[in-house]
Amino acid sequence: MTAKTARTAKKGPSSQPAVVAEDILARLRASGGRVTAPRRAIVEVLLGAGQRHLNAEEIVDAVRSLLPDVAESTIYRTVAALEDLAVISHVHLDHGPATFHFGDRTHRHLVCRRCHTIVEIPADLFADLARDLDRRYGFSIAGEHFAINGECRACRSQPT
Amino acid sequence: MTAKTARTAKKGPSSQPAVVAEDILARLRASGGRVTAPRRAIVEVLLGAGQRHLNAEEIVDAVRSLLPDVAESTIYRTVAALEDLAVISHVHLDHGPATFHFGDRTHRHLVCRRCHTIVEIPADLFADLARDLDRRYGFSIAGEHFAINGECRACRSQPT
DNA sequence: TTAGCTGCAAAAGGTTTGCAAATTA
DNA sequence: TAATTTGCAAACCTTTTGCAGCTAA
Numbered sequence: 001m002t003a004k005t006a007r008t009a010k011k012g013p014s015s016q017p018a019v020v021a022e023d024i025l026a027r028l029r030a031s032g033g034r035v036t037a038p039r040r041a042i043v044e045v046l047l048g049a050g051q052r053h054l055n056a057e058e059i060v061d062a063v064r065s066l067l068p069d070v071a072e073s074t075i076y077r078t079v080a081a082l083e084d085l086a087v088i089s090h091v092h093l094d095h096g097p098a099t100f101h102f103g104d105r106t107h108r109h110l111v112c113r114r115c116h117t118i119v120e121i122p123a124d125l126f127a128d129l130a131r132d133l134d135r136r137y138g139f140s141i142a143g144e145h146f147a148i149n150g151e152c153r154a155c156r157s158q159p160t
Numbered sequence: 161m162t163a164k165t166a167r168t169a170k171k172g173p174s175s176q177p178a179v180v181a182e183d184i185l186a187r188l189r190a191s192g193g194r195v196t197a198p199r200r201a202i203v204e205v206l207l208g209a210g211q212r213h214l215n216a217e218e219i220v221d222a223v224r225s226l227l228p229d230v231a232e233s234t235i236y237r238t239v240a241a242l243e244d245l246a247v248i249s250h251v252h253l254d255h256g257p258a259t260f261h262f263g264d265r266t267h268r269h270l271v272c273r274r275c276h277t278i279v280e281i282p283a284d285l286f287a288d289l290a291r292d293l294d295r296r297y298g299f300s301i302a303g304e305h306f307a308i309n310g311e312c313r314a315c316r317s318q319p320t
Numbered sequence: 321t322t323a324g325c326t327g328c329a330a331a332a333g334g335t336t337t338g339c340a341a342a343t344t345a
Numbered sequence: 346t347a348a349t350t351t352g353c354a355a356a357c358c359t360t361t362t363g364c365a366g367c368t369a370a
Binding site: 036076 | 358360361362368369370
């Protein structure tokens with residue numbers, strides 16, 4: 001794969017090299033896929049969301065503001081294709097729809113079971129636990145496929 | 161609440177005081193609920209499952225072998241009532257239906273993303289992490305509402 | 321040219337809800 | 346008796362699928 005990692009600053013809050021749509025589309029093509037207008041729009045929307053995690057409905061809405069006739073099934077099929085390429089992944093933050101985001105393996109989610117607030121935390125807080133589980137069970141925890149539930153500071157100081 | 165904690169050994173693998181159906185039914189009654197035949201059967205099934213986590217469909221099937229005409233909706237409504245009483249809780253081990261189990265807060269689940277094997281681990285392996293998250297974010301992780309994903313020993317030694 | 325996408329509509333899977341009849345306390 | 350549960354059927358929400366036509370490579 002020869003997708004060049006462009007350095008064009010986009011709208012990300014960080015100063016890491018920006019991932020640009022063309023890179024992603026190129027990977028899609030390289031894997032035998034086609035680049036179509038709906039796919040461009042979907043990638044654009046996902047990039048435009050920055051760190052925010054969008055669910056399928058939000059992606060549909062945003063994509064339709066660019067390209068009104070895109071079907072839901074196209075969204076689901078495209079995000080599945082992008083997940084296969086490990087470009088994005090999905091997380092279950094709570095009950096309800098899954099949310100999609102770029103595949104940085106650098107954060108996890110705590111979700112308050114009372115107010116449903118989401119707290120993002122760096123994945124390396126799990127390093128010790130991960131080592132432990134590896135040693136004891138041979139299990140490698142990977143991914144943030146599911147959030148971790150609990151109670152946030154605000155709710156804890158609230159009466160039940 | 162005065163539900164006596166009976167010590168009758170049932171079929172649990174552990175030697176903790178067995179929770180008996182009557183205790184649970186009494187709590188249901190104490191909270192203003194009614195004790196009905198379907199509810200008895202559901203509690204029986206849940207108790208009979210011991211440590212196993214049953215999903216709604218499995219509960220329905222098992223309950224119907226005792227009481228053939230119980231509706232699915234009754235199962236869902238009853239497990240919801242039992243969750244409100246904190247007698248049971250549900251976990252999402254993977255995609256697919258939730259699973260229900262008695263509310264011991266003593267274990268967590270690792271689920272292999274490849275073979276879907278479930279590894280149960282003691283919750284106290286999370287103690288350090290929990291302290292950390294509390295200190296840094298005021299967040300109290302609680303519950304095993306979602307499993308932790310990763311890869312099990314067997315799958316890790318397998319070619320991708 | 322042809323494998324791969326698309327929109328549409330229908331279906332699937334899991335769970336929830338409205339309601340009138342039945343049951344519990 | 347009054348409040349709660351029940352079974353049934355229908356609805357719900359999210360996601361998947363089948364298919365014929367369209368399109369990128």
